[in-house]
Every structure is written in structure tokens, then in C-alpha cells.
Amino acid sequence: APIVHALGATHPLALAPVTAPPASVDGFVREFLHNLNFELGVSLSASSVNDRYLALAQTVRDYLMARWLDDQRRLSEIKPKTVCYLSAEYLLGRQLDNNLLAARLTDVATEALAACGVSLEELREIEVEPGLGNGGLGRLAACFIDSLATMSVPSIGYGIRYEYGIFRQTFVDGQQVEQPDSWLRLGSPWEFPHPEAAQTISFGGHTEKYVDDDGVERSRWIPGWNVLAVPYNYMVPGYHNGRVNTLRLWRAVATSSFDLRVFNSGDYEEAVRAQTYAENISKVLYPEDSTPQGKELRLQQQYFFVAASISDFLENVLGDGVELEKLPSRVIFQLNDTHPVIAVPELMRVLLDERRLDWDDAWAITQQCFAYTCHTLLPEALEVWSVDLLGRLLPRHLEIIYRINEEFLEAVRERFGDDEMRIRNMSIIGEHPYRSVRMAYLATVAGAKVNGVAELHSQLLRDKVLPDFDEFYPGKFTNVTNGVTPRRFIRLANPDLASLITEALGAGWTIDLERLRGLEAYAEDPEFRAKFAAVKASNKRRLSDVLHVRDGFDVSEDHMLDVMVKRLHEYKRQMLKVLHIVTEYEGIASGRVAASAVQPRTFVFGAKAAPGYIMAKRIIHLINAVGKVVNEDPRVEGRLKVLFPPNYNVTLAERLIPAADLSEQISLAGKEASGTGNMKFALNGALTVGTDDGANVEIRQLVGDDNFFLFGMTEPEVEALWAKGYRPADFYQQDDDLRRAIDLIASGAFSDGDRSVFEPIVSNLLYDDRFMVLADYSSYIAAQAQVDAAYADQDAWTRSAILNIARCGFFSSDRSMRDYIDRIWHTPPVL
Ligand code: B1N
Secondary structure (H helix, E strand, C coil): CCHHHHHCCCCHHHHCCCCCCCCCHHHHHHHHHHHHHHHCCCCCCCCCHHHHHHHHHHHHHHHHHHHHHHHHHHHHHHCCCEEEEECCCEECCCCHHHHHHHCCCHHHHHHHHHHCCCCHHHHHHHCCCCEECCCHHHHHHHHHHHHHHHCCCCEEEEEECCCECCCEEEEECCEEEEECCCCCCCCCCCEEECHHHCEEEEECCEEEEEECCCCCEEEEEECCEEEEEEEEEEEEECCCCCCEEEEEEEEEECCHHHHHHHHHCCCHHHHHHHHHHHHHHHCECCCCCCCCCCCHHHHHHHHHHHHHHHHHHHHHHCCCCCCHHHHHHCEEEEEECCCCCCHHHHHHHHHHHHCCCCHHHHHHHHHHHEEEECCCCCHHHCCEEEHHHHHHHCHHHHHHHHHHHHHHHHHHHHHHCCCHHHHHHHCCEECCCCCEEEHHHHHHHHCCCEEECCHHHHHHHHHHHCHHHHHHCCCCEEECCCCECHHHHHHHCCHHHHHHHHHHHCHHHHHCHHHHHHHHHHHCCHHHHHHHHHHHHHHHHHHHHHHHHHHCCCCCCCCEEEEEECCCCHHHCHHHHHHHHHHHHHHHHCCCCCHHHCCCEEEEEECCCCCCCHHHHHHHHHHHHHHHHHHHCHHHCCCEEEECCCCCCHHHHHHHHHHCCEEEECCCCCCCCCCCHHHHHHHCCCEEEECCCCCHHHHHHHHCHHHCEECCCCHHHHHHHHHHCCCHHHHHHHCHHHHHHHHHHHCCCCCCCCCCCCHHHHHHHHHCCCCCHHHHHHHHHHHHHHHHHHHHCHHHHHHHHHHHHHHCHHHEHHHHHHHHHHHHHCCCCCC
């Protein structure tokens, strides 16, 4: 029997608060050695680096534990309104350093480990980051839960504990090869599994009608199969505020009944197959970014985690005796894109079928409990599920969706009359090319609020993607511009810059980023500029050390570091960057430009391509091929360098961004919803060369035109060019530099003379070019000439860099959270 039962739950020992170990070097050493000996079962002298890392992680956990347990107890008493952030992705990055920082333990740990003859630095480096996300959307979720904890906002992050995260990227002959990301292999010290708290999640089967005791006709779901959702809890410590929130990720496990039934019938292989099938649900993250694919397993993942989360909240967090009418005063489920939108019919199902509410009451509650964030504008990225598939996997949910749609369209008719065109356009059910559920529409109808992720994006969402809905629901649409956590992306990633800022402004900026404004005055101070330049140079050396060990690359301090890191996607236009590099190279190779006249630059790429995205993979191949030629051509005299370290991830971002001089944010206007890398670079004192797209617009407004290199068409100009008829070949014909660059690629210069290798890229550019690379080329090249000219005046450049930092405090995810709280959630901090 658990000891609490033996003692009685009211026994003083059972009620005694959990206490943290003493936060002294001595206390830390004891706790560390205890964990090494008693949890890992090794002596210090016999321990491996991994043992030590695991023991250290456990030690940090021990320090956070009292706060975590206390927060859980307190919140269960206070019962505040709670944010449930529903996200299929959390791109957390390494945990150790962040948790040490939050708990103010970095110095104590460093000293304590040194006393044991252990280097903290070495242990840091062996942590494998949990890559449970693809890119910006997943990293945003991680920044948001950091800010919520730091701001003491009651919140739970819900998601999926993928056994394999985003694939590990390697290059073979310059081409991407994907390896499984077995991030759990050496142990996962940050998680707390609770198999006893598993939820049963059902799928398949059919529905049937029946009349209940009150004579009401109802529907019920007779599922076909079940899986267990086992919660794994992670601590989300606030920064220096003693708070620890929870991230709860679900793992799929086969129910014992599920496989035993088959096993008992004697078919062992079938039993194992069934188990494997169930456990596949949380096996691997879908590596598509911005373009979801309508695969059955993905819908299973989505339903699996939201059903478990809703049930967990209602049964374990909400507590007994809450009238369901009051649910909206206790919870807001924030839908991170359409991936969790199946939560809408799921909450309806629970309220209708399990809690026996009638439709109108259930719908009134549901509409207040959800809010939806849209993260895209690409039409191909708006998620739809075929009615066929959805009906097979979740028949009851499909019924509910149909009813929601019926009532919604009825209301539309009442308002706008029998405008069949409009009805068809607004229907949650699409008919072409096959009958499907439009998840963004469902989310918009059900959500109390709908937001985009940057001003421009939110505006385009209302004007272009959902105009009928905007008209129908005045006040529903709003904007919350994305943000990034200053703890991870300044304080941890750029410790020397952080010290410099603290020296100038005091330490408060870490939780009040608008204070960076105070740096404007320092931008005018030559001494401060010199210090800032020294930090940048030292960050380049640090990066060089990392890349040297990792990939054998060296970064020269006197090169401009020009960085483009983000998922590989045609709309982000890595091709435009390639054309710039090839143009520079071609000038030298042809002898028209003297190498000595070229500003030395190192171009750094980091990008993963979705494994099925062939064109993206070709572009990766081309970047590597161009890099090889440029780096090895003696005529270049080492003044241009192209580096493409494989497997760009959060850990590498933390090294690259602080070292960058120039941030490339060059998507076609109207395509990048926000971007968040753009914010991280600006906050680390890189200048941006960028289009008028996503949050670039707001960055430029804040830092000022003099401190930003703008180029390219605006969104309305893009529209106008499409309307007039876009012919990329015309641009090729009319621009000598562009023609020479493309011809060089087409000639086989980067493919050992084999013209066929990059031919698909070339013909795509010349005859299709959906993202108007050629139309923006000349403007981009002109902007890059301005960059070179500006960089020649190092002191002026440094001043601009400091002004970028000073003016970008707005992009803290703390501010994003305040906006969500004010405009959408209405969940005040609980201090
Ligand atoms: O979300 C980020 C934005 O800053 C980016 O501009 C935007 O591209 C990104 C399907 C997505 N939009 N959609 C996705 C990710 C995974 C997936 O399976 C779509 N990611 C974004 C944060 O707002």
C-alpha cells in the first residue's frame, strides 16, 4: 500500500511540504552523488559521461520538485481559469541549461560539478534535444509555455510524446538522407510517466440511435478499437519566479484487452501486429512543415492526443462538482493550427453523449472553450480530411460535424439569404475534388476567437482566406504577433551579449524585454559599440569551434556572416539566396570582378526538407554543389564561402544566431505567416535583408528603414503581377546577371558537367516559378549591394545592430502571451 494510505492522507507526514535540497555547492554535490549512486547505480569514478548527465538532470529536477508539487496543489485549490495549449508539436531544445537557469542553479552546479572533477560543459553537450516539432510552429509552442510559466499563468501544454522526433539529416554526396531520431535511446531524465493515469481512447466502429430515459433521441458511439494514452509529464519552470508548470505529452500503448483477445485465440503474430498498430500512433512525428498530408495515421495522432487531453482536463484538473455551464470560466483550449481541431467535435461528444447535455447547451459551452490560431496562408496547407476517412475512424465525430455545419449554414442563410455560392464557399464540408471536412472552417465556426500570427498575416487571413467568415462574425478575428523567449534565445544562447546588456541596463530586461529600449542611447557610445563588436567576434569564434568539431568547417572572424536557416520550402526562396551566391561567384570566375574587390562573406544555410518534397531536396543538393565549387575554386581566394551544416536544429540555432551579421528573411510577400527566426536574429544584433512579409513588416517598422534592408515586391504588387500574367522567362531574358547565373547552373558547372542534374530546378524557375524568385532577383541583388556597402563601415553597422536589439523588445513571447491573455484568454496570472 502507498505510504500515504498507511499513514492516512491527513497524517502530518503526508501533508508535510516537500522540501528542496539546500541550494549550496555542498548540498548540490550530495544530491548529485546520491542520484549517481542510488538512481543510476554507479560510483563517480566508474560513471560514464551519460551517467553523470542523467544524475545531473535528476539533481536539477530534485531542486524544482518542491515548487512543482506545490504549484499543482495550490492550483487545484484555487481553481483558476487555465489555458490548455493544444499542439501537435513542441520543439523544446535542450533542457538542462534552461532548467538550471530558471532555478538559478547554474553557478552552484558549475562549482559543485567541478568539485567532483566533472565539467558541466561536457555534460551540456551530450544532451540530445527533444525534436518534437518541425519548425516555427513547434518552437513557438515551446516559447509560449516558457513565457506562461515565467508569467505565472495557469496553463498546461498538451501534446504527443513522439518516440522519434524530426529526422536527423545527413548529406551523402550533397543530398539529404534522413536518419531516425532516437532521442530516447540514452534515457530521458526530464519526463515523468504515469501509466496508472492512462486514458482509453477509442476509434472506429459505428454509431446507433436510441431513445434515452427522458424520451430524447440520442446517438451513441460503439467504437471498434481502443488504445491507451499514457501521460508523460515535463516540468516547465518559470524564470526566477519559483513557478513550475506542466507539459503533458501522451504516448500510445496497446490496451491489454486489445491484444490479449487475439493472443488467447492463439494467433501470436496477430496479437503483436495489433499491439504494434496501436503503438504506432505516437511512434513518429510527421516531418511535413506547412503542408500537412491527409494520412490516416496523422488523424489518429490528432484525435489521440486531443481526446486524452480533454478527458484529462475534465477528470483530473477541473475537479468534481463543477457545473458544465461554468466550464468556459475554467478553461480555454487554444488550438495551435488545425492539427488539434478534432477537439471541437470531441468536446461536443463528451458533453452530449457522456454528460447528457442537449445540443444547444453543449454548443454554447464549446464555442466559448476554444480559440484558434492560424499559422499559414498557403492554400495547400489548409488541412482537410476526407469524409470517408473521418467517418471510418471517428463516425460519431463526423455526425457531430455535419450537425454543426447544418446549423451554421442555416444561420448563414438567415443572414445572407439563399446565396448558394456563398453557402458552398462557407460550408465546413467541401465537395471538390472529394467530399472533405475543412478543419480551418470548423475551427473558425467553433472558436471564440481566431487569430493570425503577425499583423500582415492576420489582415490577409481576414481579407483573402476567410472573408465571408470575417463578415459573418464581427469581432471574432484578431491578431497576435508571434514572439520568442528571451531566456533561451538571448540569455542562454548569447551569454556575452546578455552580460553586456545587464551591465548597461540591469538584469530586469530578461522578463521585461521592452527595457532593451535603453540600449538606444548606448548605440551612440563608441565604447559600448566596441564592446558589442567584441561580443559578435567572440560569438563567431565560438561558432567556428562548434562547426569545426561538428562538420570540419571554419568561420573566419573577418567575414560577414550571412545566415539563412529555416525549413527548406520554395516559398521561403532559398533559391533566391543561391542565385545571389552564384551571381557573386560568376562575376569572379568570369574575371569581370576582381576577387579582391569582393566583401568577404560566409553564407550559412541550415534547412531540412520534408522527405517527400522532391524539389526541396533538389535545392539542398544544389546548395551543397554550389558550395563545393565556390569553396574550392582558387580564383575566389577564400573570399566567398558557403557552409551548409547538416541537421539544423534548436541547438545549432542557439550557436548560429548570436554569431550572425546578416539575417535572410526573403520569402515571397504574402507567403510567410510570421517567421520567428527573423525575431531571434534581430534580437541578437543581426541586420535583416528581407521582404515585406510576415513579421518582417513589424520588425522594419520598429527598427526603422535605415536599419533594415528591404527589397522585393509587396503583397499587392505580387497580386498585380499574377493578375497581369507572370512570365519568369522575361526576367531571365532582360537581366544579364540573372541570365548568367541561371546559365551557369544549367551548364553543369556545379554538377561535373552533367546538365541534367539541376535541369528540373532551372526549368521550374524559367517556366513556372510559383514564388516569383526571378521577379524579385534584381531587387534582391541591389539590396545585397547595399548590404556590402553598409558593412564596409563597421562602426555604423554595429550601431544599426545595437538599434535592432534596442527596438525589438516587442518580440518577446512574454508580450505575445500578454496579448493572448488580453484579447483571447482572459486568464490573469495567479501569483
Ligand atoms: O508557423 C510559424 C510561423 O512563424 C511561420 O511563418 C509558419 O510558416 C509556421 C503543418 C505547419 N505554419 N504552418 C506550419 C507546421 C507543421 C505542419 O505539419 C503546418 N508551420 C507554420 C509560427 O507561427
